[in-house]
Amino acid sequence: MKYVVSLMALFSACTLYAxxxxxxPYMQSPTHESIILMWRTDANSSTRxxxxxxxxxxxxxxxxxNSVKDHIIKIDGLQPETRYYYAVGDAxxxxxxxTAGHFFTTHPQPGREVPxxxxxxxxxxxxxxGQAEVKNAYMHDGDSLKTxxxxxxxxxxxxxxxxxxxxxxxxxxxxxxxxFSWLPFWPSPGNHDxxxxxxxxxxxxxxxxxIPLSDHQGPYFDIVEVPRYAEAGGYPSQLEVFYSFDYxxxxxLSLNSEVWDYTFxxxxxxxxxxxxxxDLQQNTRAFTIAYFHQPPYSKGSHDSDxxxxxxxxxxxxxxxxxxxxxxxxxxxxxxxxxxxxxxLIKGHYGNSSSFDQSMIVNGTNGNLSQGNPYIKDGxxxxxxxxxxxxxxxxxxxxxxxxxxxxxxxxxxxxSSAMGSLVLDIHKNRLDARYLKSxxxxxxxxxxxxxxxQLNALNPVSICEGDSALLTASFSGGSDxxxxxxxxxxxxxxxxxxxxxxxxxxxxxxxxxLTGQSESTSVQVNVEPMPQPAxxxxxxxxxxxxxxxxxxxxxxxGNPIAGATGQYYAPMVSGSYSVKISSNNCAxxxxxxxxxxxxxxxxxxxxxxxxxxxxxxxSEIRLQLPLLPENARYxxxxxxxxxxxxxxxxxxxxxxxxxxLAPGMYFMQLYTPQGALSIPFVRN
Ligand SMILES: [Fe+2]
Numbered sequence: 001m002k003y004v005v006s007l008m009a010l011f012s013a014c015t016l017y018a019x020x021x022x023x024x025p026y027m028q029s030p031t032h033e034s035i036i037l038m039w040r041t042d043a044n045s046s047t048r049x050x051x052x053x054x055x056x057x058x059x060x061x062x063x064x065x066n067s068v069k070d071h072i073i074k075i076d077g078l079q080p081e082t083r084y085y086y087a088v089g090d091a092x093x094x095x096x097x098x099t100a101g102h103f104f105t106t107h108p109q110p111g112r113e114v115p116x117x118x119x120x121x122x123x124x125x126x127x128x129x130g131q132a133e134v135k136n137a138y139m140h141d142g143d144s145l146k147t148x149x150x151x152x153x154x155x156x157x158x159x160x161x162x163x164x165x166x167x168x169x170x171x172x173x174x175x176x177x178x179x180f181s182w183l184p185f186w187p188s189p190g191n192h193d194x195x196x197x198x199x200x201x202x203x204x205x206x207x208x209x210x211i212p213l214s215d216h217q218g219p220y221f222d223i224v225e226v227p228r229y230a231e232a233g234g235y236p237s238q239l240e241v242f243y244s245f246d247y248x249x250x251x252x253l254s255l256n257s258e259v260w261d262y263t264f265x266x267x268x269x270x271x272x273x274x275x276x277x278x279d280l281q282q283n284t285r286a287f288t289i290a291y292f293h294q295p296p297y298s299k300g301s302h303d304s305d306x307x308x309x310x311x312x313x314x315x316x317x318x319x320x321x322x323x324x325x326x327x328x329x330x331x332x333x334x335x336x337x338x339x340x341x342x343x344l345i346k347g348h349y350g351n352s353s354s355f356d357q358s359m360i361v362n363g364t365n366g367n368l369s370q371g372n373p374y375i376k377d378g379x380x381x382x383x384x385x386x387x388x389x390x391x392x393x394x395x396x397x398x399x400x401x402x403x404x405x406x407x408x409x410x411x412x413x414x415s416s417a418m419g420s421l422v423l424d425i426h427k428n429r430l431d432a433r434y435l436k437s438x439x440x441x442x443x444x445x446x447x448x449x450x451x452x453q454l455n456a457l458n459p460v461s462i463c464e465g466d467s468a469l470l471t472a473s474f475s476g477g478s479d480x481x482x483x484x485x486x487x488x489x490x491x492x493x494x495x496x497x498x499x500x501x502x503x504x505x506x507x508x509x510x511x512x513l514t515g516q517s518e519s520t521s522v523q524v525n526v527e528p529m530p531q532p533a534x535x536x537x538x539x540x541x542x543x544x545x546x547x548x549x550x551x552x553x554x555x556x557g558n559p560i561a562g563a564t565g566q567y568y569a570p571m572v573s574g575s576y577s578v579k580i581s582s583n584n585c586a587x588x589x590x591x592x593x594x595x596x597x598x599x600x601x602x603x604x605x606x607x608x609x610x611x612x613x614x615x616x617x618s619e620i621r622l623q624l625p626l627l628p629e630n631a632r633y634x635x636x637x638x639x640x641x642x643x644x645x646x647x648x649x650x651x652x653x654x655x656x657x658x659x660l661a662p663g664m665y666f667m668q669l670y671t672p673q674g675a676l677s678i679p680f681v682r683n
Contacts, residue, residue, distance in 0.1 A: 009564050013382065014501065019041055019042070019043060019090060019095055019596075020042045020095070021039050021040065021087075021088065021096040022040050022041065022042050023038065023040035024037075024084075024096075024171065025037055025102070026181075026185070026300060027104050027183075027184035028183045028224060028225040029106060029184075029231060030105075030106060030232065030233075031227070031232040032078075032080040032081075032106055032108060032109050033077065033080065033106065033183055034074060034106075034231065035074070035613060036225045037072075037075065038070070038223075038225065039071050039087065040071070041069050041095065042069070043069065043156065044067040044068055044069055045071075045091075046063065047063065047071040047090070048061060048063040048090055049074070049075060049086055049088050050087045050088075050094065050098070051086040052084065052645070053082065053083065053085070055099060055100050055102070056101070058085060058086065058087055058587045062074075062075055063091055064281070065091065065620065069278055071368025072225060073088075080106050080107065080623050081105070081106060081108050084105075085098070085103045085131055086103065086137060087102065092657065095133065097181070099181075100206070101182060102182065103181075104181050104182065104184065105148075107232060107248075109282075110233030110246040111233070111248070112250070113249045113286075113427060115424070116149065116248050116424070116425040117143055117144075117147050117248075117259075117423070117425075118151070118250075118421075118422070118423035118425065118585070119138055119422055119423075120150075120151040120152075120391055120422075121134065121150075121151070121152065121153065121395075122153030122332075122333070122390075122391045123153070123154070123337055123392040123393065123395060123396040124152075124155075124156065124170075124188075124394035124396070125156045125157035125158050125165065125166070125169045125170050125395060126396060126490060127169035127170075127173050129175075130418045131169075131174075131176050132173060132175030133420060133437040134418050134420050135175065135179065136175060137199050137419070137420075137435055137438065138420055138422065141422065141435055141439065148247050149184050149186060150185040151185075151186050151254075151291050151335060152185050152186065152187040153188060153190070153291055153293060153332060153391060153392065154187075154189050154190025154193060154258075154294075155190030155293060155396070156190065156220070157169050157192070157193065158192055158396075159195065160192060160194045160196055161189070161190075161218060161220050162195075162196055164221040165219075166219055166220075167224055174422050176611075178329070180670040183300070185214050186245065187220070187224045187254070188255065188291055188292050189256060189258055190257075190258070190293035190334060190335060191218045191293065193219075193258075193554070194218070196218035196220070197216050197218040199465045206289070207413065210261050210263045210267050210268070210532070213241045215541040216259075221263075223621075224255065231242070233251070234246060234252075234253075234283075235282055235643070237564075238507075240270075241259060242254055242255050243633070246285060250285055250286065250287045250288075250289065250357055251285035251289070253288070253291070254292070255276070257292045257314075257333075258294075259272055260311045261314075262310075269629070275324055276319070276322055276326075277322065280323075281326075281379070282328070282386070286378070286428060287330070287333075287449070288326070288328040288329055289328070289329060289330045290328055290330075290331050291331070291333065292331075292333055293334050293335050294311060294312050294315055294335045295315070295331075295336060295340075295390045296333075297300065297339070297340070297342065297348070297388055297390075298312070298336035298338070298340055299402045299405040299408075300336030300337055300338030300340060300390060300393075300398055300413075301337040301398035301464050302335055302336040303350070303402070304351075305351045305353070316349055317350075317612050320348075324346050324386055325383060326380050327376070327382060327384055327429065329386060329580050330388075330389065330423075330430070330447070332389045333388070333389070333390050333391070334391060334394075335390070335392050335395035336392045336401075337393050337397050337398040337413075338390060338392065338393050338398055338401050338412065339390065339393055339434050339443075339471065340389070340403065340408045340412060340421055341387065341388070341389050341409055341410045341413065341414070341423075341443055342387055342553070343361070343364075343366075343408075343409045344361040344374040344385035345386065345387075345407055346359060346383045346384070346385045346387070350598075355406045361384060361405070362374050362385065366445030367444060367445060368513075372445040372449065372521070373448045373514075374445065374447045374448065375447075375450060375514050376448070376449055377450045377451070378428070378476055380386070387447065388405070389421055391418060391421045393413070393418045393419060394420045394597050395413065395418065395587070398413055398415075398420055399415040400413075400414065400415070400664060401466075410443040414598055415435070418436070419435050419437055419442065420434075420435055421433070422435050427476050427478050428449040428451050428477055429513065430447040430448075430515065431445075432446070443506070447512070448478070449476065450515075450516040452474060452475075452476040452477035452509060452511050452518050453476050454474045454486070454518045455474060457470060457472075457522035458475065458522075459524070460522070460524055460525070460526075461525040461526075461527060461584075462524060462525070462526055463526070464500065464526050464527060464528050464529040465587055467498050468493065468499065468524045469495075469496055470491045470494070470497060470507075471494040472509055476542065477509065477511045479525055480511065480512040481493075481509055481511055482510045483508070483509055483510075484506075484508045485505050485506070485507055485509065487505070488505065499524050500526065502523070502524065502526045503524075504521050504522070504523050504524075505521065506520075506521050507519065507520050507521070511619065527583065529585040529586070529587050531587060532588070533545050533579055533590075534578055534590075534592040536577060540596070540679055541567055541568070541569050541679045542568045542569070542576055542592070543566065544568075544578040544589070546580075549581060549582050550581040550582070550672050551565060551578055551579065551581075552578065552579045553576060553578050554578065555570075556574060556575050557575075562615045563615055565663060565681055565683065567663070567681065568615075568681060569614055569615075569678075569679035569680055572596055572597040575591045576592045576593075576594050577592060608674060609622070609623070609627065610622070610623040611680055614681060616680055616681065617659055618656065619654050619655060619656050620655050620667075621679060622648070622667060623652045624648065625651055627651050628672060630647075630672060631648040631669065631671045632648065632670045632671075633645060633646060633648055633653075633667070634668055634670070635655065635667055637663070638663065638665070638666075643660070655667075662681075662682055663681070664679060665679070666679055666680070
């Protein structure tokens with residue numbers, strides 16, 4: 001029994017430690033909220049992933065209790081634009097990952113405007129030094145670690161797309177395969193990948209029979225997991241053979257030139273075209289890029305004029321007119337083991353002999369720094385030209401190609417001519433570079449979009465003397481914009497405007513890169529509200545001007561309760577101000593220094609008079625502690641018209657004010673010793 005237990009323990013230990021990851025981990029179908037991790041173990045095991053936002057804290061986990069060698073596990077519920085670190089293994093232990101080099105970054109929400117870095121390689125799966133040199137040249141090129149989208153242009157594993165070839169010429173190539181731990185790839189298949197798909201019946205690698213698109217099977221389709229249902233944007237193809245996705249404000253179509261077949265039925269092509277229509281009809285992204293394997297135009301290791309290049313011909317005649325009808329910007333292919341880059345062209349669907357100058361929309365090099373960018377408008381309505389790139393030399397090369405296709409502006413070929421395509425896309429600008437395996441940039445061009453669109457600005461209302469704060473609202477355009485707010489001198493995206501009367505302003509935004517200028521007008525209504533002023537009348541009454549508003553008086557900046565008339569009779573010296581109001585507007589006067597005369601409340605030295613409260617409500621009291629003989633009073637209005645008068649017979653007299661309208665009045669006293677006029681306010 002003891003012997004059996006020991007054997008079992010040994011067996012168990014061997015099982016445990018025999019587990020080795022022999023492919024990957026690599027990643028597929030990243031979206032703004034999910035990603036698929038894949039890897040292969042040398043023995044069957046369960047499938048588990050650990051992940052988190054720092055390599056030292058992989059606190060979240062997913063597990064599938066299966067027993068497989070080829071592991072596929074999807075993580076969802078992720079945050080957009082977030083870097084996650086990960087490890088993979090079986091239920092009990094980590095087998096790979098948990099390093100600073102094992103991470104992925106989720107996409108932005110589809111459509112969000114962010115900088116996009118694209119790296120495209122074609123015909124690379126040779127397992128040779130050139131393939132690694134191309135990759136290393138890119139990795140030494142500045143922002144390679146910021147790569148957002150890695151495109152595979154087909155012929156990913158030579159010679160037949162066998163699983164063993166993917167293993168030895170893609171996943172296990174020294175100096176190449178280290179990118180898999182952090183960079184998902186977006187594949188398209190080539191004819192060599194279809195060597196296995198079509199293995200049952202082919203002529204020159206192309207099938208006799210029309211196999212339904214949903215039945216295309218083989219190692220390529222086992223290795224990739226592409227979004228069939230627009231999980232990353234685009235329109236669902238519901239197939240693995242072709243698909244689309246977004247990264248930010250860039251739309252990508254991964255097409256499949258290998259759906260052509262020798263039955264000449266065009267069934268596969270037509271199904272792809274039907275989906276392309278659906279996909280591109282709903283597309284509003286700033287740039288659209290299609291990539292597939294067999295190019296419409298090439299004079300490299302494949303000559304698109306050759307009679308047997310039926311797939312290249314079909315893509316040129318059937319697919320390119322549709323892509324151009326949606327005005328897509330860039331088509332990137334492989335297959336021909338050279339680099340070729342066209343002018344900005346449209347309408348070329350025949351052999352190279354049918355190419356003429358009228359098909360060239362822009363015959364310059366497209367170089368922005370030399371003042372020659374390709375400029376298109378921002379809509380996809382009409383064809384304004386497309387740039388065609390062949391980059392089938394990211395591991396393959398061709399000795400002495402002719403490279404004389406008249407559509408091409410730049411070419412690079414030869415036995416050691418290898419490289420890749422690098423795109424940097426931001427806002428309305430696409431910069432493309434051909435990066436040779438030597439690290440040298442062989443070609444560079446820029447496509448700009450006149451896609452600046454201003455949004456209408458709502459009219460605003462302000463009070464006279466106030467400013468209006470307006471901010472330009474727009475979509476599209478580059479980083480190099482200028483603003484004007486005529487007739488003001490403001491030049492910012494946000495303007496502070498000081499109209500003294502209602503004014504219509506014209507906002508003009510100009511994109512210095514494209515020369516596009518757009519204008520919109522905005523009305524700023526000004527409600528008249530003059531600056532209030534304070535003056536003294538009758539020596540001891542404060543008068544606010546102008547009249548006809550609501551008023552509030554202040555002393556030392558504090559509102560005086562009840563002091564809400566145009567006039568105010570201060571009883572003390574101080575710093576007075578008044579606020580005038582009308583509808584939604586109010587303005588406050590400058591401070592006014594008022595000095596109260598002390599003699600005014602004395603009939604004669606020592607004979608003081610008090611009149612209170614002032615301002616008064618329904619009554620006011622007059623006190624004369626030493627009431628003189630024959631004292632009389634008179635209440636008069638502001639203009640001296642008497643309202644009430646009589647004899648004073650008590651040291652304190654209460655005067656009801658109920659019949660007086662709110663306003664300024666005077667209490668006038670007459671005694672043998674003298675006369676005194678005291679202003680008061682009836683509220
Ligand atoms: Fe090919």
